[in-house]
Amino acid sequence: xxxxxxxxxxxxxxxxxxxxxxxxxxxxxxxxxxxxxxxxxxxxxxxxxxxxxxxxxxxxxxxxxxxxxxxxxxxxxxxxxxxxxxxxxxxxxxxxxxxxxxxxxxxxxxxxxxxxxxxxxxxxxxxxxxxxxxxxxxxxxxxxxxxxxxxxxxxxxxxxxxxxxxxxxxxxxxxxxxxxxxxxxxxxxxxxxxxxxxxxxxxxxxxxxxxxxxxxxxxxxxxxxxxxxxxxxxxxxxxxxxxxxxxxxxxxxxxxxxxxxxxxxxxxxxxxxxxxxxxxxxxxxxxxxxxxxxxxxxxxxxxxxxxxxxxxxxxxxxxxxxxxxxxxxxxxxxxxxxxxxxxxxxxxxxxxxxxxxxxxxxxxxxxxxxxxxxxxxxxxxxxxxxxxxxxxxxxxxxxxxxxxxxxxxxxxxxxxxxxxxxxxxxxxxxxxxxxxxxxxxxxxxxxxxxxxxxxxxxxx
Ligand SMILES: *Cc1c(COP(=O)(O)O)cnc(C)c1O
Numbered sequence: 001x002x003x004x005x006x007x008x009x010x011x012x013x014x015x016x017x018x019x020x021x022x023x024x025x026x027x028x029x030x031x032x033x034x035x036x037x038x039x040x041x042x043x044x045x046x047x048x049x050x051x052x053x054x055x056x057x058x059x060x061x062x063x064x065x066x067x068x069x070x071x072x073x074x075x076x077x078x079x080x081x082x083x084x085x086x087x088x089x090x091x092x093x094x095x096x097x098x099x100x101x102x103x104x105x106x107x108x109x110x111x112x113x114x115x116x117x118x119x120x121x122x123x124x125x126x127x128x129x130x131x132x133x134x135x136x137x138x139x140x141x142x143x144x145x146x147x148x149x150x151x152x153x154x155x156x157x158x159x160x161x162x163x164x165x166x167x168x169x170x171x172x173x174x175x176x177x178x179x180x181x182x183x184x185x186x187x188x189x190x191x192x193x194x195x196x197x198x199x200x201x202x203x204x205x206x207x208x209x210x211x212x213x214x215x216x217x218x219x220x221x222x223x224x225x226x227x228x229x230x231x232x233x234x235x236x237x238x239x240x241x242x243x244x245x246x247x248x249x250x251x252x253x254x255x256x257x258x259x260x261x262x263x264x265x266x267x268x269x270x271x272x273x274x275x276x277x278x279x280x281x282x283x284x285x286x287x288x289x290x291x292x293x294x295x296x297x298x299x300x301x302x303x304x305x306x307x308x309x310x311x312x313x314x315x316x317x318x319x320x321x322x323x324x325x326x327x328x329x330x331x332x333x334x335x336x337x338x339x340x341x342x343x344x345x346x347x348x349x350x351x352x353x354x355x356x357x358x359x360x361x362x363x364x365x366x367x368x369x370x371x372x373x374x375x376x377x378x379x380x381x382x383x384x385x386x387x388x389x390x391x392x393x394x395x396x397x398x399x400x401x402x403x404x405x406x407x408x409x410x411x412x413x414x415x416x417x418x419x420x421x422x423x424x425x426x427x428x429x430x431x432x433x434x435x436x437x438x439x440x441x442x443x444x445x446x447x448x449x450x451x452x453x454x455x456x457x458x459x460x
């Protein structure tokens with residue numbers, strides 16, 4: 001098909017919203033190692049996980065056989081309010097860069113939460129409701145996840161408590177108000193409402209908190225409250241599963257126009273948006289049907305894939321969650337304060353970690369100022385004010401398109417534009433004022449983080 005035939009925006013119709021999620025765990029030839037109970041060092045049982053998470057999410061978490069998992073109608077109906085999301089051909093960006101590359105992005109910022117996180121929030125809230133639970137808890141860093149879950153909890157009539165990393169709640173009071181408007185109770189973390197919070201406050205008075213710490217508080221609250229479960233916005237396999245709606249829509253939209261990506265780029269915080277974006281394409285790669293270059297992009301300030309260890313680690317800093325085998329900087333790693341809010345997590349999705357370890361994808365770490373340069377250029381050319389997290393993918397997509405300009409290759413590049421940056425204007429202000437710096441951990445900083453890895457036989 002000729003170039004002109006491809007519109008700026010490729011929309012699917014409502015009836016083309018996927019009816020099933022795509023389970024990467026079912027196609028992986030070598031499955032990732034199971035969660036371990038940190039006490040017994042035995043694989044976590046369904047019963048153990050069900051004390052923390054909703055039953056149906058645990059089923060999905062442990063499902064390594066069903067490639068397609070049905071999306072219940074109630075969830076699809078919610079999806080219809082803001083999906084399908086557009087797949088955009090970045091004609092203007094291509095022109096501005098003078099590249100022969102063809103650039104596409106899947107835009108997930110078209111909902112009030114401003115990011116892809118709503119895709120899993122609505123699923124998890126639905127399953128909590130279906131199980132008859134009264135309330136759910138979670139943590140939020142940059143605030144997109146807390147907002148998404150507030151929307152989903154309000155829709156299904158669940159009470160929600162959000163532990164918000166203290167620095168974020170101070171930097172982004174408007175985010176907090178959005179969550180409260182949807183009915184969520186927002187607590188700055190570390191707080192004195194949990195054992196884990198009190199302990200961290202005592203050890204690090206005045207700390208601005210971290211995602212790992214907020215997770216500890218939310219998990220503790222869930223397991224000590226009746227009819228309550230904890231809900232996580234990334235990292236876990238069932239979250240990657242829910243996010244596969246992104247990749248499946250992408251694939252369907254591309255197939256309509258006979259577009260075959262050479263490269264798929266996504267930012268990696270906990271890995272769920274990237275895992276979801278690549279899911280069906282990666283399934284085909286594993287089956288030998290394509291040779292797409294998959295690139296995960298992370299901040300140089302929190303480089304779990306590019307500089308981390310592939311080891312068993314806790315998912316939180318208070319060491320109360322199960323152990324996951326993943327690329328990690330150590331659950332005690334405290335990233336320097338920066339603006340990659342949603343990417344500041346010490347670990348990485350076990351699925352993405354395994355794909356990386358098995359050589360199915362590569363990873364790149366980029367510096368903050370370079371990311372904001374790309375964000376500014378993108379905003380001016382493509383019109384969308386991107387989230388700092390998403391801008392990591394923009395940076396690498398632009399770099400790859402510029403390489404094509406040198407080599408004359410007309411590669412087809414797809415990247416995930418996970419969200420908008422309206423709540424990140426203090427970061428943009430620093431960039432505009434010229435006061436933004438790049439904080440890259442030294443090897444000694446990393447060693448301190450690695451020292452917090454559990455000293456268990458599996459890690460020796
Ligand atoms: C949370 C978030 C991310 C990181 O997502 P993961 O799935 O955890 O990697 C990226 N972009 C935006 C806009 C986010 O809100």
